[in-house]
Amino acid sequence: MVPAYDLAIVGGGINGCGIARDAAGRGLAVYLCEMDDLASGTSSRSTKLIHGGLRYLEYYDFRLVREALREREVLWRIAPHVIRPMRIVLPYRRGLRPVWMLRFGLLLYDYLGGRELLPPTRVLDLTRDPAGAPLKPGIFRTAFEYSDCRVDDARLVALNARDAAEHGATIRTRTKAVAAVRRDSAWDVTVEDLRSGQRETIAARALVNAAGPWVAQTLASCLGLATRQHVRLVQGSHIVVPQLFEHDRSYMFQNPDGRIVFAIPYEDATTLIGTTDRDYAGDPGGAVATPEDILYLCNAVSDYFTRPVSPADVVWSFSGVRPLHDDHVREPKAATRDYVLELDAPQGRAPLLSVFGGKITTYRRLAEAALDRLDLRQHARWTQHASLPGGDIAVDGLAALAGALAAEFPFLSAAHASRLAAAYGTRARHILAGARAGGSRNPVRRDAHAGRSAISDGAGMGANRR
Numbered sequence: 327m328v329p330a331y332d333l334a335i336v337g338g339g340i341n342g343c344g345i346a347r348d349a350a351g352r353g354l355a356v357y358l359c360e361m362d363d364l365a366s367g368t369s370s371r372s373t374k375l376i377h378g379g380l381r382y383l384e385y386y387d388f389r390l391v392r393e394a395l396r397e398r399e400v401l402w403r404i405a406p407h408v409i410r411p412m413r414i415v416l417p418y419r420r421g422l423r424p425v426w427m428l429r430f431g432l433l434l435y436d437y438l439g440g441r442e443l444l445p446p447t448r449v450l451d452l453t454r455d456p457a458g459a460p461l462k463p464g465i466f467r468t469a470f471e472y473s474d475c476r477v478d479d480a481r482l483v484a485l486n487a488r489d490a491a492e493h494g495a496t497i498r499t500r501t502k503a504v505a506a507v508r509r510d511s512a513w514d515v516t517v518e519d520l521r522s523g524q525r526e527t528i529a530a531r532a533l534v535n536a537a538g539p540w541v542a543q544t545l546a547s548c549l550g551l552a553t554r555q556h557v558r559l560v561q562g563s564h565i566v567v568p569q570l571f572e573h574d575r576s577y578m579f580q581n582p583d584g585r586i587v588f589a590i591p592y593e594d595a596t597t598l599i600g601t602t603d604r605d606y607a608g609d610p611g612g613a614v615a616t617p618e619d620i621l622y623l624c625n626a627v628s629d630y631f632t633r634p635v636s637p638a639d640v641v642w643s644f645s646g647v648r649p650l651h652d653d654h655v656r657e658p659k660a661a662t663r664d665y666v667l668e669l670d671a672p673q674g675r676a677p678l679l680s681v682f683g684g685k686i687t688t689y690r691r692l693a694e695a696a697l698d699r700l701d702l703r704q705h706a707r708w709t710q711h712a713s714l715p716g717g718d719i720a721v722d723g724l725a726a727l728a729g730a731l732a733a734e735f736p737f738l739s740a741a742h743a744s745r746l747a748a749a750y751g752t753r754a755r756h757i758l759a760g761a762r763a764g765g766s767r768n769p770v771r772r773d774a775h776a777g778r779s780a781i782s783d784g785a786g787m788g789a790n791r792r
């Protein structure tokens with residue numbers, strides 16, 4: 327019997343959904359199951375940066391940094407509604423990395439990845455620049471300001487799933503893969519609908535294990551397989567506090583322990599602070615920011631800001647587990663953030679590809695590499711220039727889109743038009759179509775009515791407050 331699907335994917339995080347989108351667009355029949363909601367795992371618990379990873383230069387991770395730097399502008403162009411450029415202020419701190427080292431690292435950062443749109447690094451005099459205003463006077467005089475991007479991580483996942491579905495993929499949320507059996511040329515994958523308890527078995531020519539921090543667990547429990555690669559679970563926590571500064575730039579602060587912490591303007595007049603790095607054991611779904619994590623982050627930024635931050639200021643916290651490829655270094659902060667793809671394809675038998683590690687930033691390249699490895703006789707690569715749903719605007723076109731929406735739907739306030747533009751891009755018009763007054767149409771319900779509940783608007787509520 328011919329399998330119904332070319333590819334079955336376990337996991338609806340950024341990597342699973344990115345592979346699903348790429349594969350479906352190449353003409354493959356794709357099935358993806360996610361045991362919770364899309365992006366409910368690590369992919370909604372990130373620092374929400376599309377970044378080259380300045381810090382990884384210290385570990386000579388040039389391949390990863392180059393690829394990630396290149397991806398910043400690729401992803402910004404295909405999804406300018408959910409990805410936006412950001413300037414990051416890195417103050418020099420006496421006794422830590424010397425100025426020459428910061429300067430050299432940022433020079434590499436500017437030129438390693440073929441930057442075209444993002445502005446280059448510049449030096450700031452913090453005694454004059456507004457970025458110096460919230461910082462302790464007399465201590466921080468010089469800083470470097472460089473470019474990266476910010477992302478609505480959960481929406482990026484949902485957009486990939488939506489596009490995969492529009493290319494014909496079957497996307498099942500609240501559906502857990504519970505067993506997979508390899509027949510000679512196909513996998514029989516048994517999935518359970520966690521709401522109804524019903525099970526079904528689907529057949530696919532190839533199987534991808536993109537279960538993130540559950541990757542090894544999935545191999546063992548579904549497939550009875552051990553992995554040659556090892557996954558190292560490293561927990562990272564964030565806190566959100568009332569807005570700490572007025573401008574729209576972010577800070578990257580160096581800590582005496584060699585780590586760095588970001589302070590990023592976040593939604594609703596708040597500041598996002600993160601992250602920590604700690605080895606983790608236990609259920610990846612159960613990770614929470616501990617009192618120690620919260621205190622560490624408060625202390626780290628209080629070293630810099632004039633107004634100290636204390637645990638009592640924290641309005642929200644979240645924690646995620648990085649599914650890193652274990653390269654056997656001692657400290658969690660030094661473990662590689664690069665990805666490794668493990669292919670298990672005994673001669674003539676259906677292949678299994680497992681994903682270890684990776685970044686939100688590099689998901690698109692990871693998906694291309696995954697399909698190259700699987701070699702399912704698919705069409706050529708296509709995602710580099712193809713907008714994600716709603717992203718068919720100029721990179722700097724978001725304000726114009728919000729203005730156009732406010733003009734077309736006069737009942738929208740400017741703030742509401744901006745929110746819809748940033749969340750849905752040009753697809754906001756689908757949601758608003760036919761509405762004549764505020765409240766006359768509920769966007770989320772309309773999505774569900776349109777039969778799109780499987781790719782919910784609320785995707786990735788794991789650590790997304792919208």
Ligand SMILES: Cc1cc2nc3c(=O)[nH]c(=O)nc-3n(C[C@H](O)[C@H](O)[C@H](O)COP(=O)(O)OP(=O)(O)OC[C@H]3O[C@@H](n4cnc5c(N)ncnc54)[C@H](O)[C@@H]3O)c2cc1C
Nearest residue numbers: 337339340341361367368369372373375503538562686687
């Ligand atoms: C604190 C922190 C900060 C980070 N910051 C950044 C950043 O700023 N920029 C960046 O680029 N990257 C960042 N990352 C890295 C990035 O978030 C992760 O590498 C990425 O999200 C991993 O995606 P994934 O799809 O592999 O895993 P996940 O998002 O965890 O997806 C795996 C999915 O598989 C599902 N699943 C598991 N088992 C089964 C099963 N049996 N059946 C069905 N479904 C199953 C899970 O429910 C889960 O949704 C950060 C990570 C952390 C933890």
